[in-house]
Amino acid sequence: MTAAPPPGRYQKALARLRRSYRLEMVRRVRAVCALVRRIDREGWQPPLVAALYRLSHSLSGSAAIYGFDAVSAAAASLESRALAALESGSAPPADPLAPLAPLARRLRRAARPPVGP
Numbered sequence: 001m002t003a004a005p006p007p008g009r010y011q012k013a014l015a016r017l018r019r020s021y022r023l024e025m026v027r028r029v030r031a032v033c034a035l036v037r038r039i040d041r042e043g044w045q046p047p048l049v050a051a052l053y054r055l056s057h058s059l060s061g062s063a064a065i066y067g068f069d070a071v072s073a074a075a076a077s078l079e080s081r082a083l084a085a086l087e088s089g090s091a092p093p094a095d096p097l098a099p100l101a102p103l104a105r106r107l108r109r110a111a112r113p114p115v116g117p
Contacts, residue, residue, distance in 0.1 A: 018067065022066075022068075024062075025059070025063060025066070025071060025111060026111055028055065028059045029071070029107055029108060032055050032075065033107065035048065035051055035052050035055060036052065036078070036103075037104075039052065039100065040100070044085065046086065049082050049085050049086055050082075052078065052082040052100075053083055053086060056076070059072075060073075060075035060076040060079055063075060070110035071111050073110070074106045074107035074110045077103045077106070078100065078103050078107065081099065081103065
């Protein structure tokens with residue numbers, strides 16, 4: 001029978017993975033926010049909204065796995081708005097994607113590193 005590894009070993013490995021993921025997460029958050037700005041500039045276009053859906057869906061899931069719950073929730077909000085727009089099948093009336101900008105700001109705030117020790 002193999003001896004169990006020291007208790008802190010897994011926690012240290014998980015902390016390293018989490019730090020590494022944070023860098024990737026920030027890159028993904030920037031990509032999502034850039035896409036929201038592009039949709040704001042260019043208007044509702046199914047390929048752009050589909051890309052927003054895919055990016056926010058992926059970010060929501062991966063952030064949850066690594067314990068970044070606020071990022072996951074903010075990305076999930078963007079994901080659900082994008083999905084609703086896609087399911088409508090046509091350009092939505094009265095720009096229901098307008099609330100994307102506040103959701104993108106919420107996502108950026110959630111991805112900021114904590115302040116303090």
